Amino acid sequence: MKDQILALLTKETEDCKQLGPNPNLTTEEICKRLPIKRNTVSQYLNELVAERKCIKIKTRPAYFYSTDAMKRHFFMPLKDMYNSFEELLNDNPEEKGGKSFFSNIIGHDLSLKGVIDQIKTSVFYPGSGLPMIFIGETGVGKSMFARLTYKYCIERKLLDQSAPFIELNCSQYFHNPELLTSNLFGYVKGAFTGADHDKVGMLEAADGGVLFLDECHRLDAESQEKFFTFMDKGYFQRMGESKTRHKSRVRIIFATTESLQANFLRTFLRRIPMTVEIPPLSQRSLKEVQYFIYHFFIEEAKKMNRPLHISTWVINRLSNLQYSDNVGELENNVRLICANALSKNPDNELISINGQDIPESLYQQFLTVRDLEKENTQKTVITPTSHVSDFLKADFPQKNILNELMKILINLFQKYAEGEVKEEFFLHQSSMEVGTTMEMLIHRDGVNRQETILKYISGVIQEIAKFLEHNYLIKLNGNTLIVLTHYIYSRNDFTIQIDECYEKIRDELIDFLKRKLVNESKLLKSISDLLEARMDFLLDANDWIILLYFLTNLDITHSRQRMHSVVLAHGFSTASSIADVVNRFLNEKIFDSFDMPFNVPLEKVEEYMDYYIKELDCSNGLVVLVDMGSLMIIFDKLKDKINGPLLVANNVSTQSVLLTGEMIKKNRPIEEIDSRLKNDIPIQHKLGFPKKNKEPMIITSCSSGVGAARKLREFLLGSLPSEISYRIEAVDLHTLSTYKTNFPLLKQYQITGIIGTSDPKIDGIPYIALEELVSSRGMERIKALFPTVSDPRLLKIINDNFVRNLSVERLLPAITILDVKKMIGYVDEMINSLERNGNFQMSNSRKSILYIHTSSLVERLIRHIPQPEALPFKKKGKKYEEQIKLIQTALLPLENAYNVTVGERELDYLQNIIFDQ
Numbered sequence: 001m002k003d004q005i006l007a008l009l010t011k012e013t014e015d016c017k018q019l020g021p022n023p024n025l026t027t028e029e030i031c032k033r034l035p036i037k038r039n040t041v042s043q044y045l046n047e048l049v050a051e052r053k054c055i056k057i058k059t060r061p062a063y064f065y066s067t068d069a070m071k072r073h074f075f076m077p078l079k080d081m082y083n084s085f086e087e088l089l090n091d092n093p094e095e096k097g098g099k100s101f102f103s104n105i106i107g108h109d110l111s112l113k114g115v116i117d118q119i120k121t122s123v124f125y126p127g128s129g130l131p132m133i134f135i136g137e138t139g140v141g142k143s144m145f146a147r148l149t150y151k152y153c154i155e156r157k158l159l160d161q162s163a164p165f166i167e168l169n170c171s172q173y174f175h176n177p178e179l180l181t182s183n184l185f186g187y188v189k190g191a192f193t194g195a196d197h198d199k200v201g202m203l204e205a206a207d208g209g210v211l212f213l214d215e216c217h218r219l220d221a222e223s224q225e226k227f228f229t230f231m232d233k234g235y236f237q238r239m240g241e242s243k244t245r246h247k248s249r250v251r252i253i254f255a256t257t258e259s260l261q262a263n264f265l266r267t268f269l270r271r272i273p274m275t276v277e278i279p280p281l282s283q284r285s286l287k288e289v290q291y292f293i294y295h296f297f298i299e300e301a302k303k304m305n306r307p308l309h310i311s312t313w314v315i316n317r318l319s320n321l322q323y324s325d326n327v328g329e330l331e332n333n334v335r336l337i338c339a340n341a342l343s344k345n346p347d348n349e350l351i352s353i354n355g356q357d358i359p360e361s362l363y364q365q366f367l368t369v370r371d372l373e374k375e376n377t378q379k380t381v382i383t384p385t386s387h388v389s390d391f392l393k394a395d396f397p398q399k400n401i402l403n404e405l406m407k408i409l410i411n412l413f414q415k416y417a418e419g420e421v422k423e424e425f426f427l428h429q430s431s432m433e434v435g436t437t438m439e440m441l442i443h444r445d446g447v448n449r450q451e452t453i454l455k456y457i458s459g460v461i462q463e464i465a466k467f468l469e470h471n472y473l474i475k476l477n478g479n480t481l482i483v484l485t486h487y488i489y490s491r492n493d494f495t496i497q498i499d500e501c502y503e504k505i506r507d508e509l510i511d512f513l514k515r516k517l518v519n520e521s522k523l524l525k526s527i528s529d530l531l532e533a534r535m536d537f538l539l540d541a542n543d544w545i546i547l548l549y550f551l552t553n554l555d556i557t558h559s560r561q562r563m564h565s566v567v568l569a570h571g572f573s574t575a576s577s578i579a580d581v582v583n584r585f586l587n588e589k590i591f592d593s594f595d596m597p598f599n600v601p602l603e604k605v606e607e608y609m610d611y612y613i614k615e616l617d618c619s620n621g622l623v624v625l626v627d628m629g630s631l632m633i634i635f636d637k638l639k640d641k642i643n644g645p646l647l648v649a650n651n652v653s654t655q656s657v658l659l660t661g662e663m664i665k666k667n668r669p670i671e672e673i674d675s676r677l678k679n680d681i682p683i684q685h686k687l688g689f690p691k692k693n694k695e696p697m698i699i700t701s702c703s704s705g706v707g708a709a710r711k712l713r714e715f716l717l718g719s720l721p722s723e724i725s726y727r728i729e730a731v732d733l734h735t736l737s738t739y740k741t742n743f744p745l746l747k748q749y750q751i752t753g754i755i756g757t758s759d760p761k762i763d764g765i766p767y768i769a770l771e772e773l774v775s776s777r778g779m780e781r782i783k784a785l786f787p788t789v790s791d792p793r794l795l796k797i798i799n800d801n802f803v804r805n806l807s808v809e810r811l812l813p814a815i816t817i818l819d820v821k822k823m824i825g826y827v828d829e830m831i832n833s834l835e836r837n838g839n840f841q842m843s844n845s846r847k848s849i850l851y852i853h854t855s856s857l858v859e860r861l862i863r864h865i866p867q868p869e870a871l872p873f874k875k876k877g878k879k880y881e882e883q884i885k886l887i888q889t890a891l892l893p894l895e896n897a898y899n900v901t902v903g904e905r906e907l908d909y910l911q912n913i914i915f916d917q
């Protein structure tokens with residue numbers, strides 16, 4: 001069977017004209033074409049991938065290509081699995097190295113990487129590609145990308161060499177929408193006064209090629225409607241025509257500087273699935289702006305066919321101007337400067353460009369730029385044969401910083417290995433080195449915080465932070481997020497290098513750290529997986545070392561047991577500065593901080609603290625230091641919500657924060673901190689202990705990993721009736737077994753049970769195997785799991801849902817021709833009828849068997865599979881007859897729905913399942 005699947009894939013791969021989502025290469029389609037069950041097909045496909053006989057594109061749905069056929073018809077794939085078609089296409093050797101089609105575009109590997117990926121996705125879509133709309137300010141490169149897309153299609157043989165490219169600027173027809181419509185769609189003789197012959201429109205003229213509609217927000221509603229009919233149905237009519245329909249196989253690209261929502265019909269936008277946003281120059285990095293400057297000077301040098309000597313003064317100013325008309329404006333400036341310099345000395349072999357060559361019109365602007373450079377007389381020399389890459393001397397300062405850091409870390413490890421320093425010192429010192437270097441990355445030059453890629457990375461890091469908070473209960477503060485973002489951002493540009501002779505000891509260091517820092521390693525593995533999945537960013541050995549040390553700074557293990565403390569102070573950075581100084585002094589992150597603007601309303605402070613106590617385990621206590629008497633009210637606001645002792649003191653000074661921090665670090669009890677604070681520094685203070693009952697919670701945990709636990713959580717939540725909102729959290733089994741009752745959730749909540757597939761053995765907390773929920777003791781278990789639910793009706797619903805949903809899960813792979821959910825609905829009805837008419841409660845285990853048995857029974861009947869063997873003889877008295885009647889009545893709706901009749905032997909079986917003692 002596996003061979004059949006491979007043969008089919010080979011044929012389909014060979015038939016593919018281009019690499020892109022092809023419905024014939026999905027599991028779904030293979031199932032339709034071969035008489036094999038879906039599960040089996042999936043399993044074989046994955047085996048074929050593991051055997052390297054086919055590759056998988058992990059999109060939704062996933063696509064499979066035969067590796068051999070790929071090699072013959074396209075290129076040799078370098079991996080077995082790809083996250084997207086773009087990733088696959090990037091492995092095309094023609095796309096690699098200097099030969100990549102888009103590599104001449106400035107920013108192709110920086111801010112425009114995403115734009116180029118989107119274009120590739122769009123053009124490879126089967127048929128005529130996906131219609132795209134480029135949006136972005138004037139001069140960002142929309143027209144350029146439209147032309148490039150066309151050329152790319154020709155290069156990749158998606159279009160013929162002779163295919164037309166027709167461009168239309170819709171704003172030219174602003175005052176004459178009718179003329180625009182007639183030019184686009186054509187007209188027939190007599191369609192309007194003056195239409196004395198038939199005329200082909202641009203849509204038809206562009207058949208087999210590309211139609212680019214610039215400034216398309218000028219399309220009136222009628223033209224938009226005509227377009228979406230065309231995109232929907234594939235035909236259009238010329239003006240004045242009512243019957244004839246025309247077709248055109250055209251790829252349409254739209255572009256606009258305007259907002260989509262305000263200028264287009266919703267129906268129109270819906271037909272353009274690919275919106276490609278090109279960022280303005282102000283959102284690109286300084287580095288990218290400088291590449292543009294070199295690029296345009298090189299273009300001018302080519303045109304003039306002579307070298308240019310440009311002063312640093314000019315380059316610096318050009319780099320720092322604001323360009324409201326973006327790349328186009330920058331290009332014009334360079335052109336103007338060159339033209340001016342040339343006109344002064346037209347006969348010189350070499351054109352020198354200094355401050356005095358700046359044309360009048362630009363000079364004013366140039367003077368607004370602050371003096372940036374130190375005295376620097378060096379000139380940039382550009383010749384007609386220069387290439388931008390000549391100027392990318394890759395002098396990333398951060399590369400040196402990180403290379404240096406690796407040297408220091410390896411050196412420290414060597415010292416430790418040779419017994420020169422103690423383990424504690426080497427680990428501590430290494431973490432401190434990493435912490436300091438990472439902070440330096442943020443403050444390097446040339447980072448534009450608006451830059452698209454930086455924003456993107458920041459978004460991914462925030463997602464990771466949420467994941468960590470949710471799964472490991474680790475809260476990363478804002479600064480940590482910024483540091484991580486900048487680290488990944490820097491590492492996008494280069495690889496950290498160490499001398500070959502150090503590689504062995506580096507690998508030993510990594511092994512040592514993975515053994516020593518088990519929690520951090522686990523955490524980093526999750527981070528690394530997420531970075532790979534979301535950004536295709538792979539951490540290498542050096543990153544692992546640096547980031548493991550970085551994570552130790554976050555004090556993951558300790559923060560779980562220690563008291564928490566926050567400084568709340570008014571002012572731009574008062575709280576954070578004091579907290580930072582004290583944390584540094586104590587060599588540990590003890591304090592969090594909240595900087596409050598002077599006019600901050602109390603609700604905002606309360607909101608922050610609510611979030612804080614919700615997110616962190618404060619069962620060991622929370623100390624809040626505030627800078628105003630009025631904020632003492634925080635005590636009353638929090639005291640009933642918090643699950644540990646609370647101390648609020650009105651004194652924020654370095655002295656009081658340090659005193660508190662020292663005591664927290666020494667794990668002194670909160671009462672002692674309270675009395676020391678009030679004795680040493682006269683302050684207002686309030687101390688209280690929680691009265692609040694802990695909220696109940698269920699934990700799910702599975703031996704096969706947190707993913708399975710999360711699935712189980714979803715399953716349980718999905719089984720709760722809407723009236724009940726209950727906290728259920730998925731926790732990694734290993735973490736649970738390691739931390740036991742010290743695990744924060746276990747302190748904060750009243751854990752009513754741990755449901756899963758393996759017992760973490762925690763004293764005082766019942767473990768309930770999933771199976772038990774559907775056993776005869778199920779109801780009892782459910783009552784204990786949901787102590788706050790007293791209504792028996794609700795408890796019964798929960799119980800019934802569990803049994804039923806679990807049966808559905810089990811039935812899904814077994815039942816092939818029936819719609820399982822629908823079938824289960826009928827069994828529900830049957831159970832209700834039996835319980836109601838027979839006046840009894842069926843046990844969970846019987847219900848569970850009934851769901852499964854009845855479904856396969858109906859399937860057997862539909863497929864005309866013979867009835868099972870008769871059961872051994874049993875006495876069939878009056879009671880038996882009554883029970884059979886009950887079953888027959890309960891079965892009626894099901895029999896009617898599936899047009900089947902349940903026979904005598906089957907009835908006997910059912911009686912056995914339902915009533916047999």
Ligand SMILES: Nc1ncnc2c1ncn2[C@@H]1O[C@H](COP(=O)(O)OP(=O)(O)OP(=O)(O)O)[C@@H](O)[C@H]1O
Pocket residue numbers: 104105106107112136137138139140141142143144145214257295327328331
């Ligand atoms: N990434 C880039 N690399 C090289 N040249 C670029 C790049 N982006 C834009 N340009 C150049 O900048 C100039 C302006 O670009 P283009 O005309 O395509 O912008 P536009 O967004 O279409 O502007 P408008 O909305 O005003 O029509 C062009 O000469 C284009 O070739």
